Amino acid sequence: MIKIMLGMHKIRILATAAALLTVCSLLLLAAMTTAIYPAAAAAAAATTARGPGVMITGYTVEPAVFMPGDTGTITLTIKNMDPQALVTETVIETPSGFRQTTDKTVRSISAEIETIRLSGIRGVVEWLEKGTRLDRHINIGALGPGESIQVSLPVKVAAHARDGTYFPEIVIDVDNGVDVRFPIRVDVESSEVILHEEDIPAEIPRFGSREIAIVIANNRPNSVSGVNVFVESKTGELEFEPVARFIGKLEPFEKKIVNFTVIPISEGTHEISFKVEYRNALNLHHSWLVSSVVVKEGSRSRSSVRLILVDAPDYVLSGDVARIDFDVANGLVRDIRAVTIVPEKEGVKILPSEYFIGDMEAGDLFSASFNLHTHDLIVGEIAIPFRLIFKDAETERRFELPDHIVHVEIREPAENALPVLVPVIIVLLFIVTLIAAAVLRGKMKRKPGR
Incomplete structure (x- = not known):
């Protein structure tokens, strides 16, 4: 019994010695690591700083609604969302087990923007090439904490693009941070500014002038600018006053009446050609209207x-x-x-x-x-x-x-006709005299016979 108890005591002593040996080995290893790699140890213990945060805080698209074949711009507002300063906590543990904590204030990191590019929709909305094959902005530079910048991207919409809403993506490559992908809404609408007759008579008089009127209607969901209306006669048989009128801006779905004075040069059926010219942003567009009038002799017309x-x-x-x-x-x-x-x-x-x-x-x-x-x-x-x-x-x-x-x-006046009648009167009087003489002679011959 005494031998058994002595054996168990020896086992406890050996286990305790093994545990102490393990602890000493770990402490020695930690001390060696701290001595050999002090900077790495401190960095591992310190709070890890994150990279700069870049965001697109706003954008505008011009024109607001594209027409097929239009070019335009997407203007981005890009901001480094990091604050001006950042407080970090550093913890350093010595080989002896002593822990030391310090607070350190450091400046935030500027965002190094490498490129900004458009991930377009092939065949619909793409980067506009102007004599170069670049499809991105490069070397934008550093964007400081809290700072923002505006960047415009030239884009084009294909001439065969269908009406609808598209979402090409803007991709911002941040060299020392997280890249950004942001969808941009681009609307495409093929409706136009149109012309139609308001007051064009079927007939107008040859002489004089007549006022005619047409309606200019903006059928688009966005405004258009630089609106001009022109009128002409292909044959030159009609003149107009004026030959052009400037309207300026037309709001969405707005319409205006435009008057011209037509002056006929010759009779016949003559063609009148109207053209409206307008801009969707910087893109020039046209619409046409052809009408005709019949010019007739003015004296036959009450108008x-x-x-x-x-x-x-x-x-x-x-x-x-x-x-x-x-x-x-x-x-x-x-x-x-x-x-x-x-x-x-x-x-x-x-x-x-x-x-x-x-x-x-x-x-x-x-x-x-x-x-x-x-x-x-x-x-x-x-x-x-x-x-x-x-x-x-x-x-x-x-x-x-x-x-x-x-x-x-x-x-001829009436008195000039009297000399012409005198011979006739004389003849008539002579005839009457002869008749009267014959009658008288007849009466005288009958008297002796009685």
């Missing part, structure tokens, strides 16, 4: 300026004065001025030599009278042309209507 003959004698005796009356009607929708009627017959005395009416408002009716003096005219029919002249009050363009011809017959 023109007309010279109307009111009264003129069918004939007048030579030496008398004939009165000729006219009405002038302004059937246009605009004022006219310097309205004048001029007789065009040379060698004939007509007073006044011209009749000046002056200004006429739209819808006005004025009268004018002329006196035809016939004492120097030969017997027979005479044709007298009267011409109406006026100016458009807005364009100052001068118009002359075709001559209005008035026919008057000049006859």
